[in-house]
Amino acid sequence: MPQNLDSQLIETVRNLGVVLGETIKDQLGEEWVDRIEAVRKDGRQAFKGDNESAARVKQLFTELPNEDLLTVGRAFAQFLNLANIAEQEFNSNNDKDDSIDNLFSHLDDANIEADTFEQAVQQLDINLVLTAHPTEVTRRTLIHKHSELAKCLSDVHATAIKPSQRNKIETRIADLISQAWHTEEIRTIRPTPVDEARWGFSVIENSLWEAIPDFIRELDGRFNEKYGISLPLDASPVTLGSWMGGDRDGNPFVTSKVTEQVLLLARKRAAKLFAKDIDFLQVELSMGDCDNELRLLVGDTLEPYRALLRPLLDKLLKTQEGIIDKLDGKVVSQIDWITDKDQILAPLMACYRSLQACGMSVTANGHLLDTIRRVHCFGVHLLKLDVRQDSERHSDVFSELTRYLGIGDYGQWSEDDKQAFLLKELSSKRPLFPPAWTPSEDVQEVLDTCKVIAQNSQHGFGIYIISMASLPSDVLSVILLLKELGVDWPMPVAPLFETLDDLNQASNVISKLLSVDWYRGYIQGKQYVMIGYSDSAKDAGAMAAGWAQYESQEALVALAAKNDIELTLFHGRGGTIGRGGLPAHAAILSQPPGSLEGGFRVTEQGETIRHKFGMPILAQRSLSLYASAILEALILPPPAPKQEWREAIIQMAADGRDNYRNIVRHDENFVPYFRVATPEQELGKLPLGSRPAKRKPTGGIESLRAIPWIFAWAQTRMVLPSWLGVMKAVQTSLDNGKQDTISDMLANWPFFNSRLSMLDMVFSKADPRISQEYDQRLVPQELRHFGDALRDELQQSIDLLLTLLDQDSVMQSDPKGAVSMNIRASYLEPLHYLQIELLSRIRELGEEHDPILERAMMVTIAGIAVGMRNTG
Secondary structure (H helix, E strand, O other), X not given: XXXXXXXXXXXXXXXXXXXXXXXXXXXXXXXXXXXXXXHHHHHHHHHOOOHHHHHHHHXXXXXXXXXXXXXXXXXXXXXXXXXXXXXXXXXXXXOOXXXXXXXXXXXXXXXXXXXXXXXXXXXXXXXXXXXXXXXXXXXXXXXXXXXXXXXXXXXXXXXXXXXXXXXXXXXXXXXXXXXXHOOOOOOOOOOOHHHHHHHHHHHHHHHXXXXXXXXXXXXXXXXXXXXXXXXXXXXXXXXXEEOOOOEOOOOOOOOHHHHHHHHHHXXXXXXXXXHHHHHHHHHHOOOOOOOHHHHXXXXXXXXXXXXXXXXXXXXXXXXXXXXXXXXXOOOOOOOOOOOOHHHHHHHHHHHHHHHHHOOOHHHHHHHHHXXXXXXXXXXXHOOEEXXXXXXXXXXXXXXXXXXXXXXXXXXXXXXXXXXXXXXXXXXXXXXXXXXXXXXXXXXXXHHHHHHHHHHOOXXXXXXXXXXXXXXXXXXXXHHHHHXXXXXXXXXXXXXXXXXXXXXXXXHHHHXXXXXXXXXXXXXXXXXEEEEEOHHHHHHHOHHHHHHHHHHHXXXXXXXXXXXXXXXXXXXXXXXXXXXXXXXXXXXXXXXXXXXXXXXEEEEEEOHHXXXXXXXXXXXXXXXXXXXXXXXXXXXXXXXXXXXXXXXXXXXXXXXXHHHHHHHHOOOOXXXXXXXXXXXXXXXXXXXXXXXXXXXXXXXXXXXXXXHHHHHHHHHOOOOHHHOOOHHHHHHHHHHOOOHHHHHHHHHHOHHHHHHHHHHHHHHHHOOHHHHHHHHHHHOOHHHHHHHHHHHHHHHHHHHHHHHHHOOOOXXXXXXXXXXXXXXXXXXXXXXXXXHXXXXXXXXXXXXXXXXXXXXXXXXXXXXXXXXXXXXX
């Protein structure tokens, strides 16, 4: 970034730090401010390699009582929050969004004509699925304060501002920082799934509600200017889904009642937001001129537009009030509720046509058009709720049922026998479940979930996802359950392939499904498949997982083409490379050719939602990045790998898998080292999300969810899941004479290039020196060699990557990212030393509990997560 802008960001962070210091002084006195400032300065010097400064910080922490360690932790966690807010605001106002310009430039270079571009625009389908994976460590009340603070920073950086206005804004900034300092930053209890859903609705209300129509308006203007193409009024290039309240995989707190409640809350929020829009419009549209169509609808009235919109507003308010009563347990009539988007759309379109006919197109294409586009995007349900459940839970239903019926145990049958039973029952007109049958509690919960789907509109639902799916019967069993419980529409059912073996078998499973005539009729030419990124990477390492994901998609795309099926691939990406995370543009352009023709469906999870969509300007920019990359991939698809590339990556993936598993699975020292070198066990106490940290409470590493697995390694700056075994496999390939092939892959294959480029960012967050500090204090002498070996591989991996990328240092190609990490370094360094001290004290207590120590520990975990910017 330009030097003056760089300086502006640093100055903003410094000023916010000064205000926080004043806040702390007001509560605790000058002595505390001096102590914290001394720690900050020593932390800065320690980051630069000054061992004496590091020793002073560590010595101070060993001497301070628990209560004082908590205060220090809170101060540095707050500093990091303020630095992030400053950076987010800075980027939103100073980063030029040139993604569409770059797209047009690439298309011009390729001599792309308007009709080709128009065909791609018709295929543009961005489906963002908001998920509540437990990585969002910031409380909702603090997120609100942070959003307000970002607005204040934008205002204070405005060019024309009076001194009195500046003083008012600066007073408000001090007020917000004081509020945040005096607010409990750590949740005392885990959020419920309903809490998580409400958080997702707030993101829509505060950001996406404004950003999506603005994005479509900008897209329409740019396309019209460049190619003379206008988006139709019903264009919805962006749609929203959610897992919040629907994802019950391993989460016992997501029940059928929760799903029902979340559906109602989403409708209530949609009614509230549309009521606000319609109220605004009926104030604005005071004109008396209208066309005959509108006159016939409203009769002889002076204000025809208002006359048409007032009853709609009344219905929206009654919907909102009625849902509130229903949630309170009252029996309510839904006769006056808005139940379908056409009930909103019809009067709006009548107004639109009339305004156009009467020469008021500028008014028609203003707020009214934005509201019309919101109806197409959000509908009356706000978003579409996915349902996810583990395949074993469905199998348990039929095992219990067949045992009751005396025909054996479904779970013990062969796959052919299962399919025969399921297809027979799917074709039967009689009920399957006997009225006298009393299922177990777990089975009843699965049945009740299907009942909730049956009792609600299909427009409120997305797809039904089956995790750990590996056989066609896994899909057919869900369809049968839905049918038997009264779902009379073909809900899409998507198998989720997430382990390495499942990914490798994905096309075989779908091929067998498509060979079933009954199933071909059910899907009506459209198949969804979810590709899992988290568990495959935890299973086999980043290189093997990435290639397995690529190959499975490649095979599925070919299978869909062969069977004339529209395939939508649903990408279950997380925020980090260890969970499939890549920058949006690179991620999309690294997909196999043809994989985006059925649309782009992707999870947006945890803190990445806030970082990418938390403010309208950020959301608009993120959507532009998605749109430009998808359009480019549709028009100028990335190359299919050459045979020599394919042979090289197959070998590297196999070597990477073996390198990774030899350490994580087969080295007897790994688990003992992991338990003591990271705060993995302490993470279980952090009330991050509604889901437990493990799928099975009694399981070991294999049952640990991918998020806490990555979270634990990020805390110690080893970030091991993102790189372990990868560059070692690349080195083996180089040793085997593949230098020219790898250079060719790096230069010409987006898939391979994006993998290595992402490691550049990973290595900027890795810090072997910090990892070693954890080992020296927490790891027994007999295990320290293990950490040393890991750090040796990490350093060798960094050195090799820099050689391949022709760089002198990590993040050389992204100076803005390097500045970002550098700003936070002086705050992160002391937090790591503090966390090490706290871990030592907590572990010395054994089974005893000290609430002050534990709270301080949670503060450091949250603070480091904020400083690292992507926790999972």
